[in-house]
Amino acid sequence: MIKKYLHIMCYVTLGFLFVTQTVLAESQFQEIMKKRGLTEEDAIAALKVYNPSGKHDEYYVFVGGGQSGQVLVYGVPSMRPLKYIGVFTPEPWQGYGFDTDSKEVLRQGNVRGREINWGDTHHPALSETDGKYDGEYLFINDKANTRIAVIDLKYFETSQIVVNPIFKSTHGGAFVTPNTEYVLDTCQYAAPLTNDYYPIEAYQDVYRGGVTFWKFDRQKGKIQQKESFSLEFPPYMQDLTDLGKGVSEGWAFTNSINSELYTGGIEKGLPPFEAGCSRNDTDFLHIYNWKKLAQLAKDDKNIKIINGHRVIPIDVAVKNSVLFLVPENKSPHGVDVSPDGRHIIVSGKLDTHASVYDFNKIMKLIQNRDFEGKDSYGIPILDMKKSLYGQVEVGLGHLHNTFGKEDGTIYSSMYVDSQVVKWNYKELKVIDKIGIHYNVGHLEAMEGKSADPQGEYLIAINKLAIDRFLPVGPLHPQNNQLIDIGGKKMKLLLDMPIPLGEPHQGASIRASKIRPEVRFIMGTNSRTGKPHVGKTLAGQEKIERKGNHVSIYATVVRSHINPERVTVNKGDHVTMYITNVERAQDETHGFTIDHYNVHTSLEPGETTQIDFIADIEGVFPYYCTEFCSALHIEMMGYLLVKDPNKNYEWIQ
Ligand code: K7E
Ligand code: RUQ
Numbered sequence: 001m002i003k004k005y006l007h008i009m010c011y012v013t014l015g016f017l018f019v020t021q022t023v024l025a026e027s028q029f030q031e032i033m034k035k036r037g038l039t040e041e042d043a044i045a046a047l048k049v050y051n052p053s054g055k056h057d058e059y060y061v062f063v064g065g066g067q068s069g070q071v072l073v074y075g076v077p078s079m080r081p082l083k084y085i086g087v088f089t090p091e092p093w094q095g096y097g098f099d100t101d102s103k104e105v106l107r108q109g110n111v112r113g114r115e116i117n118w119g120d121t122h123h124p125a126l127s128e129t130d131g132k133y134d135g136e137y138l139f140i141n142d143k144a145n146t147r148i149a150v151i152d153l154k155y156f157e158t159s160q161i162v163v164n165p166i167f168k169s170t171h172g173g174a175f176v177t178p179n180t181e182y183v184l185d186t187c188q189y190a191a192p193l194t195n196d197y198y199p200i201e202a203y204q205d206v207y208r209g210g211v212t213f214w215k216f217d218r219q220k221g222k223i224q225q226k227e228s229f230s231l232e233f234p235p236y237m238q239d240l241t242d243l244g245k246g247v248s249e250g251w252a253f254t255n256s257i258n259s260e261l262y263t264g265g266i267e268k269g270l271p272p273f274e275a276g277c278s279r280n281d282t283d284f285l286h287i288y289n290w291k292k293l294a295q296l297a298k299d300d301k302n303i304k305i306i307n308g309h310r311v312i313p314i315d316v317a318v319k320n321s322v323l324f325l326v327p328e329n330k331s332p333h334g335v336d337v338s339p340d341g342r343h344i345i346v347s348g349k350l351d352t353h354a355s356v357y358d359f360n361k362i363m364k365l366i367q368n369r370d371f372e373g374k375d376s377y378g379i380p381i382l383d384m385k386k387s388l389y390g391q392v393e394v395g396l397g398h399l400h401n402t403f404g405k406e407d408g409t410i411y412s413s414m415y416v417d418s419q420v421v422k423w424n425y426k427e428l429k430v431i432d433k434i435g436i437h438y439n440v441g442h443l444e445a446m447e448g449k450s451a452d453p454q455g456e457y458l459i460a461i462n463k464l465a466i467d468r469f470l471p472v473g474p475l476h477p478q479n480n481q482l483i484d485i486g487g488k489k490m491k492l493l494l495d496m497p498i499p500l501g502e503p504h505q506g507a508s509i510r511a512s513k514i515r516p517e518v519r520f521i522m523g524t525n526s527r528t529g530k531p532h533v534g535k536t537l538a539g540q541e542k543i544e545r546k547g548n549h550v551s552i553y554a555t556v557v558r559s560h561i562n563p564e565r566v567t568v569n570k571g572d573h574v575t576m577y578i579t580n581v582e583r584a585q586d587e588t589h590g591f592t593i594d595h596y597n598v599h600t601s602l603e604p605g606e607t608t609q610i611d612f613i614a615d616i617e618g619v620f621p622y623y624c625t626e627f628c629s630a631l632h633i634e635m636m637g638y639l640l641v642k643d644p645n646k647n648y649e650w651i652q
């Protein structure tokens with residue numbers, strides 16, 4: 001009995017404590033909200049995105065860094081930035097472009113002999129297995145210089161850059177096939193596929209567009225240029241692409257602008273380009289079978305070699321029934337295949353309607369050879385009405401799409417209306433709209449372009465920020481907005497300024513799918529993933545001279561650079577191999593030699609190489625650039641460069 005009584009007393013006391021605590025917390029909440037001018041809705045949004053110290057995010061998001069030529073990685077829902085990955089542009093912190101190993105990667109991106117030190121990154125694509133993200137690799141395009149880069153997500157570093165051998169402009173990349181057999185990049189502005197000059201009058205006859213299929217070898221983690229090929233398209237201005245999956249696996253879809261084949265000519269009194277290229281009511285969606293094209297490309301009789309690259313001409317593709325066109329509303333932008341592969345959604349920038357094509361209907365027309373006619377290059381054109389599943393009025397300036405978790409859910413960006421519109425492409429009806437700040441481009445629901453969308457959150461990747469942040473002069477940061485899509489109505493949660501460049505597409509992936517290394521196997525060249533030729537363990541440090549080539553095998557460890565003196569002759573070629581022999585997580589050292597424009601980052605276990613000609617005489621301190629211990633400032637040494645033909649007073 002007494003025991004029971006005690007129990008009850010206990011509950012009463014606990015309950016009382018709980019209530020007083022809640023009241024206390026509530027009054028504290030009220031006070032903070034009042035002080036900061038927050039509404040209840042703001043406070044709920046804050047709770048949804050806040051990570052206390054040490055708590056990790058649920059998703060990674062990779063966004064193209066636009067004109068920075070880099071990739072930005074941040075976490076969702078906190079929107080905290082995690083990394084800039086140097087891709088097409090030197091990135092000094094990571095030593096990218098300042099040590100020999102990374103320069104080798106960056107210089108793979110030389111275009112026609114020219115060193116290029118920037119890029120315009122638009123569309124990151126995650127590697128896929130059965131259309132689902134597997135977290136192994138990331139690919140990204142450079143619109144400005146027709147390149148694709150491979151990023152190894154073991155290290156979050158760029159491991160390869162390839163340059164398009166035939167196109168002079170690309171935009172529709174990177175997009176991957178459902179098992180990452182190929183990375184696609186489509187042409188944008190047509191030009192001769194050879195590197196020769198042809199006047200603009202040769203546009204219809206000689207200028208061409210197309211799509212490049214970069215063969216990816218997952219084991220090697222590299223694009224295999226020799227096994228890659230392209231398909232030639234007419235000189236319509238190709239834009240974005242998506243790959244079929246599920247029922248449509250094997251097919252790919254690329255939309256285009258300028259079915260008029262207009263080339264402009266204001267100087268001749270013709271209408272400006274943008275007016276001339278949008279006179280027709282429709283443009284063309286290209287439909288092609290990449291699996292069959294890959295077979296065709298293996299046989300020499302189906303291809304022509306242009307700039308050493310295998311190209312399937314339009315007529316070969318037509319003869320083999322692997323290339324078709326279907327009209328689409330004029331000047332489209334995004335094309336997106338539904339998670340099950342059955343529906344193909346085309347955004348019409350100049351039309352308030354989104355078009356939903358039915359893959360089954362398209363296949364039926366192709367099987368029955370039920371064509372409306374041919375374009376001037378002989379490509380069969382399917383009837384638009386017969387190919388459509390339906391159309392929905394979504395709004396103005398429809399650019400891009402991403403898919404939600406529930407069946408048929410799709411989110412579309414309205415650039416002109418500054419809205420994200422949630423609608424159902426199966427039921428063909430609009431469900432919800434939310435205002436965006438401002439002028440949204442791409443948008444990304446979690447894993448929203450994979451075969452297995454996760455819903456939960458959506459990021460609106462906006463073109464204008466205007467008044468959203470503290471002003472920093474006329475060039476505003478970009479604004480990525482996080483939206484809660486877990487409930488019935490979309491709710492805006494958070495704005496994130498991006499001060500790097502204009503992100504276009506984002507690619508998101510559940511955090512548990514990415515398993516990066518925290519250290520390298522001792523002596524690894526991070527750019528190749530293989531043991532570095534200059535791997536040096538503690539006790540193996542040495543300086544070797546062969547003629548005028550001096551090789552230094554160095555180690556760094558808290559708080560010492562070994563060797564701490566290096567004397568060379570003016571004009572010597574110096575190769576310095578440095579190994580960070582630390583095992584502790586995050587014990588990174590940096591290394592630079594003053595005035596020699598070299599820098600490298602050495603993460604635990606990594607070996608990097610620096611090369612330079614010691615062409616300036618004098619005394620050059622070198623030091624560790626990363627605050628690594630209480631004796632970090634002491635982590636230094638000297639490079640001494642002397643002229644062998646001079647007599648120095650101080651030498652005895
Ligand atoms: Cu719309 Cu390059 Cu995908 Cu930008 S593109 S927004
Ligand atoms: S040293 S802690 Cu320049 Cu003060 Cu960095």
Ligand code: CUA
Pocket residue numbers: 557558559588589590624625626627628629632633635
């Ligand atoms: Cu090593 Cu500072």
